[in-house]
Amino acid sequence: MMIANVGSPVLPGFRVEEAVEIAKTNKKVVLGPGLRQDKDDMVIVCKSGVLRKKHPNTFWVDCYQKRYVPNRGEIVIGIVVQKAGDIFRVDIGASESASLSYMAFEGATKKNRPDVNVGDVICARLLIANRDLEPELICVDSHGKKAKLGVLHEGLVFNCGINLVRKILNPKCAFLDLLAKEMSFEMAAGMNGRIWIKGKTVKQTIALGNAILAVEFKSNDELKDLCDDIGSYVAGFS
Template structure:
């Protein structure tokens, strides 16, 4: 991957725009195509070019989460209506709607009973600037949960949108890799995580110290923008403290 910093409206060097003989160019977050051939940034951040995937996007930390269809998010149930749960995704935004039948195998008799404060891992199924977003906890193609649904136990952490995207990236040895997670796992810490594109991280383990260590590792890496070596140093420190 190639990376460079850009500001809104900057001209992008043509050498940074990937090309592929068969794959169309994919423009991700923060980029806009202006016909016939101009591509401009709409936000400030790091331009990431992936020539293998023939794609480009802007990596940034700030800003308010805006739901996009297909995003995986972690939400908190705010209230329950006859057929829906109203789920909060971020501060100062309207609640998303989660149909009570949008779960694997759900019927009027078997649908989950989620109280206010319950956490759910869901996919954005509808996102429209004129309507509240809608969520689902089941694949419409297979009818299976595919890892979505209520999150029981564990702890929730708020992280930057940029860190959420980093955690969801493929596990590649490159700049931006969240090495602290792999090092904690390699050291024998058993835990599970769910990452929401809305800047939420859920960590669960049978050991509360592990939950706290993983949450601290991600938060500190995020807030201090630690590089790979600094992350590994932090991992060693946390493991030593748990011994």
């Protein structure tokens, strides 16, 4: 069985011995998408891609995919597709819809229910993500606060590759900072390959969406020119 090294391409079946050695020192190791632990406590790669590591001890496989596999704790953008009693059914782009209780909102009570309707766009966090259980969402943080989660009003929602979401959310990517210098906007990015964007006008919102989609195939050196171009383009409508 091949040994996987951080930063190198990997295939299903490769072993991540670095993660196992860290775990032997009683340090906490977090396994992200593309990795699993077998019955012998060996960490095995289950997706093709590039093995990544984040300080201190988080490992995952960076792979190009459009089909979303839910992972606990991730932020996702969903669309409410059904309301059944006290539960909302939310499409998050996975193999099955996720459930969202009306009590999973800040300040929600039996008398003070959140204003959520079919068709609404929701920014939520995955509370339960298990292959044997239905995904479950919440719209509060660990302190019970909204923390920018909940219903997203107006704006534009579009699908993209999960790799693009990871790229623009990477602290080393200066795209969002550069774009914010050109115009003001609101954005929510879900790890399920969906992005919600809202500019001051409809034309700005569409331009922002096109700019974000173009980032996937741009190098860091090309991002400033892209933001300058989109700023000049939008200025032509003002």
